[in-house]
Amino acid sequence: MSLRNALFALLVVEPMTGYDLHKQFESSVGxxxxxxxxxxxxxxxxxxxxGLLEGEEIPWGPRGRKRQYHVTEAGKAAFRNWMNTPLEYARTRDPAHLKAAYLEWADPDAAREQLRAHIEHHTGLLGQWREKVREIEDGSSAMLNRRLANTPKADREKTSAYKIYTYEGLMSQAEAEIAWARRGLKLIDRLNG
Amino acid sequence: MSLRNALFALLVVEPMTGYDLHKQFESSVGxxxxxxxxxxxxxxxxxxxxGLLEGEEIPWGPRGRKRQYHVTEAGKAAFRNWMNTPLEYARTRDPAHLKAAYLEWADPDAAREQLRAHIEHHTGLLGQWREKVREIEDGSSAMLNRRLANTPKADREKTSAYKIYTYEGLMSQAEAEIAWARRGLKLIDRLNG
DNA sequence: CACCACTAACTATGTCGATAGGTAGTTTTG
DNA sequence: CAAAACTACCTATCGACATAGTTAGTGGTG
Structure with missing residues (x-):
């Protein structure tokens, strides 16, 4: 269900082809x-x-064709409805914490290496997201600008604010993971002193 | 692959039936x-x-039978190997943050309700985990005690420490989610004057 | 004009996981 | 002692996802 609504979130801005959407899934909503x-x-x-989308064949070059989709009224209603419906929380499936729970089975050096990789992974994400927030704040995000152009003036502030808010949430998660992994490195040292 | 190793983590303590394991998946490793x-x-x-496990039919009551599995040497090697192998990080799939990014599409009241549910959900988890840490610290965790009884003395401290460390990580995650959702409630108030 | 990267749109296969059942025996309790 | 709850072990189906591959046209570069 989430995939469907991620697609809606992109398509309500402007019609797109499957390929356009696929590219967005490598950056923004991805x-x-x-x-x-x-x-x-x-x-x-x-x-x-x-009936949630309508596709239209449009020409592309002399012989090529592509299919551009736009959201129907029924589609917008479905998206709004999902946005207003509380989430159901799935139970945890967290390989990093699963491993951490049984770390006595790993070699101390392998354990250290994995915690360092954990720190690196989340540090990378943190950097990406800081950059995203910067882009939004100085108006250099192409996707957000197209979105804002399609948003009534009164809602533009919200639109930007919620994007930043989301990235800030991801940043908190990453910071928590990094701090936890650092504590883990200290713990391994203490236990293998 | 994680399911398999979660099963190993339980079965290295003592032989169990599928049903025993299924119950563990509702508490500890779950x-x-x-x-x-x-x-x-x-x-x-x-x-x-x-060849990673061996099953044994054992009688249960006058006519019943059940199948108890224990880990073979090959199984232990596979588990240790997994523990020493770095994780591959899967890309994000986070419905709560996906929704947050497009919250301008929700009614403010529905948005507030969902953030409150987010806080409640993670507060519940936080309580559960605090309780788990307490159980480990005062030695009233049945599963951990069985595990410790099967662990060489030198490794007992590690075994407990890593369990606590894991729950602390989950607690940090929950705290981050709660703080983020609280900020979200304030943001909604600010944006909807 | 050959080449190559890119755009565009799939298909195919296999595993993982959610959900919902079913069957048979055992133990507890009212 | 019958009913209810629990133990034990499955199966069947469906959608979600990962991974890999296919086909065909476009547009720019050397």
Whole structure:
């Protein structure tokens, strides 16, 4: 269900092809919901068959064709409805914490290496997200600018604010992971003193 | 792969039946890796067919039978190997943050309600984990005690420490989510004057 | 004009996981 | 002692996801 709504979130801004969407899933929305193109194309077809999207064949070069989708009123209603419906929380499935719980089975050096990798991974994400917030704040985010151009004036502040708010949340998560892994490195030292 | 190793983590302590394991997945290991019994039984068969576990039919009451699995040397090696191998990080799939990014599409009241639910959800988890840490610290955790009894003296401290460390990590995550949702409530108030 | 990267849109296969059942025996309790 | 709850072990189906590969046209570069 989330994939569908991630697609809506992009398509309410402007019509796009499956390929356009697939590219967005490598940047903007892809930071909170990943999906490969092999999932996107069939989902678009399903959404069209349910009347939530409408596709239009448009020419591309002399012989090429592509299919551009736009959201129908029913689609917008479905998206708004999802936005207003509380989430159901899935139970945890967290490989990093699963491993941490049984770290006595790992070699201390391998354990250290993995915690360092954990720190590196989340430090990388943190940097990416800081950059994203910067882009939003100085108005250099192309996708957000197109979105703002399609948003009534009164809602523009909200639109930007919620994007920043989301990245700030991801940043808090990353910071928590980094701090936890650092404590882990100290713990390993203490236990293998 | 994580399910398999979560099963190893439990079975290295003592032999268990699929049903025993299924119950553990509702408490201990289930806090970091959830799995329904419909996944556990087939996985046990697969692991046995690969020589990582050995199953033994044991009687249960006058006519009943149950199948108890224990880890083979090959199984222990596979588990240790997994513990020493760095994780591959999967890309993000986070419905709560996906929604947050497009919160301008929700009614402010529905948005508030969802953030409050987010706080409640993570507050509940936080309480559970605090309780778990307390149990470990005062030695009233049955599963951990069985695990410690099967652990060489020198490793007992590690075993407890890593369990606590894991729950502390989960607690940091929950605290970050709660703080973030609280900031979100303030943001909604600010944006909707 | 050959080449190559890119755009565009799939398909195919396999595993993972959610959900919902079913069957049979055992133990507890009212 | 019958009913209810629990133990034990499955199966079946469906959607979600990962991974890999295919086909075809476009547009720019050397």
């Amino acid at each position: 930071h909170v919901w990943h999906a490969p193109d092999s999932q996107i194309y069939p989902e678009l077809k399903r959404m069209e068959s349910e | 806090h970091v890796w959830h799995a329904p019994d419909s996944q556990i039984y087939p996985e046990l068969k697969r692991m046995e067919s690969e």
